[in-house]
Amino acid sequence: MSVLMIGIDGMSKQHFERSMPKTRNFLLEKMGAIELYKYNKLANVLALLTGHTPEEFYKGWHYNRTGYVDQINEAFLFTARITHDDSDLAYRGDEAYHKFLQDLVATDSLDNTVIVWFSDHGPRFGAIRETYHGRIETSAPYIFFVFPPWFKRTYPQLISTLKINQNRLSSHFAVYETIRDLLYL
Numbered sequence: 001m002s003v004l005m006i007g008i009d010g011m012s013k014q015h016f017e018r019s020m021p022k023t024r025n026f027l028l029e030k031m032g033a034i035e036l037y038k039y040n041k042l043a044n045v046l047a048l049l050t051g052h053t054p055e056e057f058y059k060g061w062h063y064n065r066t067g068y069v070d071q072i073n074e075a076f077l078f079t080a081r082i083t084h085d086d087s088d089l090a091y092r093g094d095e096a097y098h099k100f101l102q103d104l105v106a107t108d109s110l111d112n113t114v115i116v117w118f119s120d121h122g123p124r125f126g127a128i129r130e131t132y133h134g135r136i137e138t139s140a141p142y143i144f145f146v147f148p149p150w151f152k153r154t155y156p157q158l159i160s161t162l163k164i165n166q167n168r169l170s171s172h173f174a175v176y177e178t179i180r181d182l183l184y185l
């Protein structure tokens with residue numbers, strides 16, 4: 001299997017829903033994405049890529065860099081520009097991401113690929129952080145998995161486990177392990 005990871009830095013689950021409805025609906029309705037509803041920020045995006053906290057990761061940099069970033073069949077796209085300075089820009093990104101996903105589906109090149117559509121955390125600065133709701137959003141990134149249809153048929157057990165986990169607390173660490181398993185299928 002190949003894994004294609006597409007992430008947006010600093011966008012909460014709630015803000016993704018507010019600002020990118022076209023993209024979100026396309027993922028859910030046209031691509032059959034499975035969302036983990038209780039994805040929670042723990043450590044940072046390094047944990048998602050390496051399974052380690054930043055402290056562990058940098059300490060072991062020289063001899064223990066075992067993350068799947070090294071894997072040849074994993075691609076990683078992570079965008080910060082769109083959300084970094086002003087999260088209202090995200091509204092404009094909806095059109096672009098929607099088009100990107102439409103093109104991805106149209107090329108028919110995803111037959112052996114799992115798409116992981118994610119963010120790492122919510123807003124870390126700006127006016128929204130002054131509110132209670134904003135502080136909650138900071139800890140609420142989003143994550144969706146899109147599997148090829150044959151995969152769902154071949155591994156129904158995996159899919160139903162994932163669906164059970166939809167309503168359980170999950171983190172970058174848990175998803176790291178999941179992605180590792182997928183790469184070795």
Ligand SMILES: [Zn+2]
Nearest residue numbers: 009010120121
């Ligand atoms: Zn970040």
